[in-house]
Amino acid sequence: MNLPFHKYGSPKYFYSWSLMLSPWLIGFCVLLFAVGLYTGLFVAPADYQQGESFRIIYVHVPAAWMSLFIYVVMASAAASGLIWHVKLGDMIARASAPLGAWFTFLALVTGSLWGKPMWGTYWVWDARLTSELILLFLYLGYIALQGAIDDRRVAARAGAIVALVGTVNLPIIHYSVEWWNTLHQGPTVSKLDAPSIAPSMLMPLLIMAVAYTVYFVVVMFARTRCEILEFERNAAWVKERALEKGVV
């Protein structure tokens, strides 16, 4: 089979096209953050119930969305490595895991910083918060497994299985606010009828969500390039590139 993604999905081509794309993505990302932060902090009105504290939404919700999105990316990439032996898939999974863990950490901390003034407590052992904490442990487990197993292929296979089993947690997190009683508010954006949030408050949230996604793509690309350099260090093209760019 000579499909185009076969070529562009090889580590060598990924390295060059991701490098070519990065400056554009970085520019786009900075622009999105500038507009998102400006509209979120200055243009959006204060909430009639929560006052100015609701502005935490613009760093909390995108981080929480990313914690789930990155898990899907990581599990799919790891699955492509497990099933079709796509080397790049294993590398993308390894590159994504720490980012997913950091976004989960941010979702938990910014959430508790929002919870304290609004609910009166930093933490409550309800379904949403507990399942999100379990997500953090899934990421950390995956990372620890990669660090503990020396044989790269065994580590990738074990990691892929952990990542795939862990996907059962994703719908639990998503529906937790509907299935169980909780202090956490229900879905406001993804409701099938009109979202129950004013457009002037929703727009900055969507811009920040795109900014976070582009940020993840840029950083994941850079981390994947590091994985490629580490594990293909004996490939002729890597040596050539290093002699070209590296300082001896």
Next chain:
Amino acid sequence: MDAQFFAMGGYAFFVWFSYGLSAIVLLANAFLPARKEKMLLNRIAQRVHGTKENS
């Protein structure tokens, strides 16, 4: 921007802690791989250079 803006209606600690922590984590995670990539390229270049001189 004035004092009223930074006061965040009395929620300054919670709002700015959230934004500050997010900024630190995102910036650190953006710069570390860029530095690592340079370091890896240098290391490979040095190794390739070394084996060339030895042979």
